[in-house]
Amino acid sequence: MGKGALDAPFFMLTEATLNDALTALKDYQIVLNRISELEKLLSFVPEDVQVLENEWQTMKERLAELVARHEEQSLTQKTQDTALAEATEKSKKFEKDLNEVTNSKEYNAVIKEIDAIRKRVSSLNDDITKRMVDLEEITKNIDECKQLASQSKSKYQSALRKYRATQSEFKTELESNVAERDKKAALVPESLMRQFARIADRRQGIGLALCVDSICSACNVHIRSNVVEMIRHNQRVIKCDSCQRILYFHEEALTS
Ligand SMILES: [Zn+2]
Numbered sequence: 001m002g003k004g005a006l007d008a009p010f011f012m013l014t015e016a017t018l019n020d021a022l023t024a025l026k027d028y029q030i031v032l033n034r035i036s037e038l039e040k041l042l043s044f045v046p047e048d049v050q051v052l053e054n055e056w057q058t059m060k061e062r063l064a065e066l067v068a069r070h071e072e073q074s075l076t077q078k079t080q081d082t083a084l085a086e087a088t089e090k091s092k093k094f095e096k097d098l099n100e101v102t103n104s105k106e107y108n109a110v111i112k113e114i115d116a117i118r119k120r121v122s123s124l125n126d127d128i129t130k131r132m133v134d135l136e137e138i139t140k141n142i143d144e145c146k147q148l149a150s151q152s153k154s155k156y157q158s159a160l161r162k163y164r165a166t167q168s169e170f171k172t173e174l175e176s177n178v179a180e181r182d183k184k185a186a187l188v189p190e191s192l193m194r195q196f197a198r199i200a201d202r203r204q205g206i207g208l209a210l211c212v213d214s215i216c217s218a219c220n221v222h223i224r225s226n227v228v229e230m231i232r233h234n235q236r237v238i239k240c241d242s243c244q245r246i247l248y249f250h251e252e253a254l255t256s
Pocket of ligand 1: 209216217218219240244
């Protein structure tokens with residue numbers, strides 16, 4: 001242990017030195033709190049950005065589904081167009097055959113063929129017409145969906161840009177706070193720092209609490225006025241009866 005005033009056990013410190021030591025510790029705790037806040041802020045993507053990303057993904061999936069359906073229907077349409085051309089060709093051929101029949105048995109057979117092929121042509125025409133209507137509807141949906149997907153994408157990207165800009169500000173602030181933390185720590189006497197660390201370890205990194213309006217800001221327990229007076233003058237290290245944190249006097253309620 002060094003011989004400087006800052007390295008002496010805190011109970012040997014003069015009041016003025018103890019005051020400085022506690023003030024340094026208070027500043028150190030404030031920096032620690034901000035670091036922990038910033039680390040939390042940097043650790044997750046905010047919900048609104050996530051919601052916008054999900055919306056965009058959903059739109060993209062819906063668009064992909066519609067495009068796939070359109071392709072599938074177009075393909076069927078092509079096959080049916082070919083089938084219709086073939087059936088029409090056959091129908092013409094049967095009609096020609098009808099002129100060349102030599103007996104009623106052949107005649108009846110060709111008539112039966114003509115009947116069947118006409119039914120086939122008619123059913124293919126119905127299918128093709130229905131499919132054309134479907135395809136038009138799908139095309140309309142694709143156009144709408146494309147527009148919605150593009151709106152959704154730009155909303156998401158703008159939220160993402162904003163989020164990244166904020167993250168970058170947080171990172172810069174975190175770096176400066178980390179540097180600040182080490183500077184503040186150097187001003188706190190070792191013995192006081194050890195005591196603080198023991199408390200902070202057990203209490204979510206918070207070893208020092210502000211005493212604001214006679215209340216411990218960490219656990220909200222009321223502090224007796226004679227104790228508040230002692231805290232005010234930093235005469236010795238005083239801990240909260242309830243949460244055991246080191247108390248530091250703070251005049252007014254914090255606004256933030
Ligand atoms: Zn407390």
